[in-house]
Amino acid sequence: MYPSISPPTSSGIRSDRRRRVALATGAAGLMAVVVAGGYLATSAWFQDTETVTGNAVSTGTLSIGERTGLPLQVEGLLPGQSVDRSFTFTNDGSADFTYSISLKNVVTGSGRTLTHAQIEAVRKSITIDLSSAGEHAGGTLEERPRLIGVGDVEPGDEAKVDVKVGLSGPDATDDAQGFYATFDVEIVADQKR
Secondary structure: OOOOOOOOOHHHHHHHHHHHHHHHHHHHHHHHHHHHHHHHHHOOOOOOOOOOOOOOOOOOOOOEEEEEOOOOOOOOOOOOOEEEEEEEEEEOOOOOEEEEEEEEEEEEEEOOOOOHHHHHHHHHHEEEEEEEOOEEEEEEOOOOOEEEEEEEEOOOOEEEEEEEEEEOOOOOOHHHOOEEEEEEEEEEEEEOO
């Protein structure tokens, strides 16, 4: 006996037809992309180019300029006395800045032989007050004052710092006689943000 062959069903014909339509559509889409890409790659579009020369970049400066009234000189200080001094500095840069003032590298001595404790006591009896731009900081040679981030100095302007140096009456003993100190005044300018 021969195997029986059944006639194709309508769903099988539709499935085959869908495949052929999908393949034909895909091939047509691929051809469109190739043709368009070739057209864009070979077609002419106008273009113009110019080069502009002479461009430049420069940076600003932050500079503490002329200082007056430094170094500070105070001599012959007696218990209970204080002496007022001041110093100024200018902004020679191109940027506004705030500033900080501190005392550094304090070196003390005496014509007499003193113990470490006596030297420390005398250093605590010499007071130093700093004032500038409405801010104040007080201290001693042992616990030094610092003004931090004060003022607003524009280019070409000047800042003034008032300094009061004293020898506190009740804390000063005979150990303070002939005592001397040297120190650096450090001015740090920070660009205003």
